[in-house]
Amino acid sequence: IQSTKKLDEDFWEELEEILIQADVGVNTSLELVEKVKQTARKKKISDSSEVMSIIADEVREMLNYEGAELNLQAHTPGIIMVVGVNGAGKTTSIAKLAYMFKNEQQRVILAAADTFRAAAIDQLQIWADRVGVELIKHQEGADPGAVVFDAISAAKARKADVLIIDTAGRLQNKTNLMKEISKIRKIIEREIPEGPQEVLLVLDATTGQNAISQARIFEEATGVTGIVLTKLDGTAKGGIILGIASELKIPVKFVGVGEGMDDMKAFDPEVFARALFE
Amino acid sequence: GLSQRLQDVFKKLRGKGKISEDDVNLAMREVRLALLEADVNFKVVKDFIGRVKERAIGQEVLQSLTPGQQIIKIVHDEMAALMGGSESKLTFSSRPPTIFMAVGLQGAGKTTTVAKLGKVLVKQGRKPLLVACDIYRPAAIKQLQVLGEQTGIPVFAMGQNKPLDIARASIEYAKNRGCDMIILDTAGRLHIDSEMMDELVQIKEAVKPDEILLVVDAMTGQDAVNVSDHFNSQLGLSGVILTKLDGDSRGGAALSVKAVTGCAIKFVGMGEKLDALEPFYPDRMASRILG
């Protein structure tokens, strides 16, 4: 948006267009533009560049949360369960998190609870070796609950600081698979009464409005404490997190910006807000 | 769904006598909202609504007793026509081996789809060879080998060699094994990664695939246009495969990709199992997108 435009109907439409094309969704885009319009009117703003800073503030506000860091101090081992639909980037994100924790001198153990997909265990084993952390695994086809149980025992025995659990990708409309993931959470709660400290939903930034349904249903099935937004190194803007923020108040904790183990950053609402309009 | 919303629009207008162009505009607004919510790309929606509106202000709607239903029919038919129409059959070479290449973004479903496609070809009495050209993703080669075992289809791998060399070598290997089809599984990549896109261009120029198939996740949002446009302009696509249609996303990306590349959607992935690959039906997809 040029910075010397006047605030006419065309301007507000163009703003709406930018948001919709960033996957913010129609309703959220309209609400956001309406709010900004009102604020601009109240403050008697006539310069479009000032509007841009209002909308950046509004977006930052929607995304700024208490508890936007990882919540692991309460218990040892701190358990992070990682869930999400097929191909979102769960396994790779776990490698990145393990690398981050290792660099903070934390003792990390990983659990290969995707016992279904071809070579899923092999994939996580290679990452575990590269990062230099231990992986608890069974054979392909084993009961994922059994892997989780073993991993928790191992984490307790080795006094690990963090246990990160990789699960199989699943589409949220598959009721039996959502039952399975709820059951896995219950297994964790049996061993650690306060349950997992974090349940991270991995969301692909290229996803459209279906992301809202993903967040809703995973929130119901396992609870979701945070989102990892992956593949932001592409051209997708990941605007879906705004709709999720306004409806479900789930904070984005990390963003994935590449395929290497160091390609993960803490979520920065300011950076995200600005990138929406680039 | 959309039909209820259009019915509500026209209920308010009942008793006004003839429907006017303004009334049709109201209906077009509802259609536009429905398509955007279904993840059809913003610009594609604009063009599409433009085309539909031309028909919607024609006599078939203005004189109809059920204008809402007429408009839905026009929208549905225009959409199905847009997504259908081009050659949706696979191309086979007159001089085997026929070569297919699967390309697309990270995690779209290429490796799984390559194995599924192999299974479909076996059912047609052909002898496919799956080729592991993803040397980057941890255990990608192993993944394809496991799928090969599960489907009883041979897999050609050359470990950590250049994908270009692996693709080239697969031709001789296929001939020696009596395989008449080669399906190349490539690494997921960003359309804006010029080095990785160039790798695909080199493979294309070296082995001249009969099909270059873009594998697209059905839940892709507005970015579907960007991605497919880049892949198409750099490689020239011959077709698209839409995956994870067993999910509950509306799948508007299908319309976006077709509108922008003109390429036929040849198959849809309907699950994780290796028999879950079905032909693409434009009118079924249109109904799904319209909700």
Ligand SMILES: Nc1nc2c(ncn2[C@@H]2O[C@H](COP(=O)(O)OP(=O)(O)OP(=O)(O)O)[C@@H](O)[C@H]2O)c(=O)[nH]1
């Ligand atoms: N460019 C980019 N690629 C990513 C990112 N995160 C993951 N990937 C890639 O996305 C693909 C899928 O990643 P996985 O970690 O296997 O995804 P997953 O969710 O575990 O997949 P399933 O277990 O099959 O459901 C791989 O090719 C990764 O390298 C990211 O932030 N940027």
Ligand SMILES: Nc1nc2c(ncn2[C@@H]2O[C@H](COP(=O)(O)OP(=O)(O)OP(=O)(O)O)[C@@H](O)[C@H]2O)c(=O)[nH]1
């Ligand atoms: N439900 C469902 N899952 C699918 C479908 N196609 C693929 N998948 C799953 O999606 C995930 C990613 O599939 P892959 O075949 O590894 O994707 P890819 O494009 O090869 O990934 P990269 O090589 O990392 O780019 C896996 O969990 C697959 O089982 C489908 O049609 N439906």
Ligand SMILES: [Mg+2]
């Ligand atoms: Mg995985």
Ligand SMILES: [Mg+2]
């Ligand atoms: Mg693959």
